[in-house]
Amino acid sequence: METKREYALDVLKIAGSLMIAIGHFQMCFPADYRIRFFPAYGPLDYGYIVELFFMLSGFFTCRYVRRIRDGLSFREFFLRRYLRLFPLMAVSAAGWFLLYFLLGIHRLGGMWAKWYPSLWNLAVTSLGVQEGWGFANSYLNHPMWYLSVLIFCYLLFYLLVNASQRLRISPYYLFGLMLVVGSGIRSYCIELPFLNLAMARGYCSFFGGVLLAALLRGRRPGKLVLLLCALDVAVITALICKGYFDLVGDMEPVLTFLYFPAVILLFRSAAAARLFRSPVIGLLGKVSFNVFVWHMSGILIVAALWSRGLVTLGARPMAEVGLFALCCYLFGFLSHFCIEKPCARLTDRLLQKFSQQ
DSSP states (O other): OOOOOOOOHHHHHHHHHHHHHHHHHHHHSSOOOOBBBBBBTTTOOOOGGGHHHHHHHHHHHTTTTHHHHTTHHHHHIIIIIHHHHHHHHHHHHHHHHHHHHTTTTSSSGGGGGGGGGOOHHHHHHHTOOSSSSSSOOOOTTGGGGGHHHHHHHHHHHHHHHHHHHHHHSHHHHHHHHHHHHHHHHHHTTTOTTTTTTTHHHHHHHHHHHHHHHHHHHTTOOOOOHHHHHHHHHHHHHHHTTTOOOOOOOOHHHIIIIIHHHHHHHTTTTHHHHTOOOOOHHHHHHHHHHHHHHHHHHHHHHHHHHTTTTTSSSSSSSSHHHHHHHHHHHHHHHHIIIIIIIHHHHHHHHHHHHHHHH
């Protein structure tokens, strides 16, 4: 099913992947890389951008409700997504694993030592079950925990749509129930397989994105809605930038239920669609996923160069961050065209072959 690409939402993917890469970079090296208008210390950090990624994934997945109710198979919906993610998960995990030892990162000590990988950690990370599924987080290529939760959200989405047919109720009631479940897990700090804080982030954000898309039902938001969204974003951003975190309150639900939905609505406006309509933005949006997947391997390379005195860090923080981001995107292009796209074509051929048998 061909769908019209949302180039403005690609801008959010591009910005989000860069902010996460920068956030992890500044956590790993002794220099002040904070961007003045978007502080990354205190109650707010770049890790909350993952909620935006979950929400966008749910937003785009909503369109499959009708197709699943009309008979879209488990293989076509879930297995296709999993097999498209698996090669990049496995290759990036193996790459991180090899770099960690070949570059001597395990000898640096300190925070680098806690990431010490093993073959078991490599296996669960490659399969995408390292966070929330009942296994201890391996911290091997740590950002992959997001895909681990996202994969389960896709599975749960398919099961809930089918369950709603058997129960003869709207699936959106069950999606709303997942917001309650996720919020309850966070409120009571539950840590059980599939009912834990990592999964709660996915439940609230992913299914929040599904419900947001259902409310819009393909329509562009009106002027009054956009005005309220702009006010929402402006007030919360001002409080964050001024450091008034106490007035914001519990940061995670505020971003999940108030801030990011408003941002998505603003970027779905007709003005944003006209402003950002460019195939270049679409391509950068596709590549941004590869930036997210590989940026921690880039950090290992920088750490090895820095530990050997081959590069200095901290003298020109913004230039260093910019160069790192550029390198991440250059490698992201390479990964997209040499790994992700060929594997996606292979997956499609395999599924098509099996469907004909």
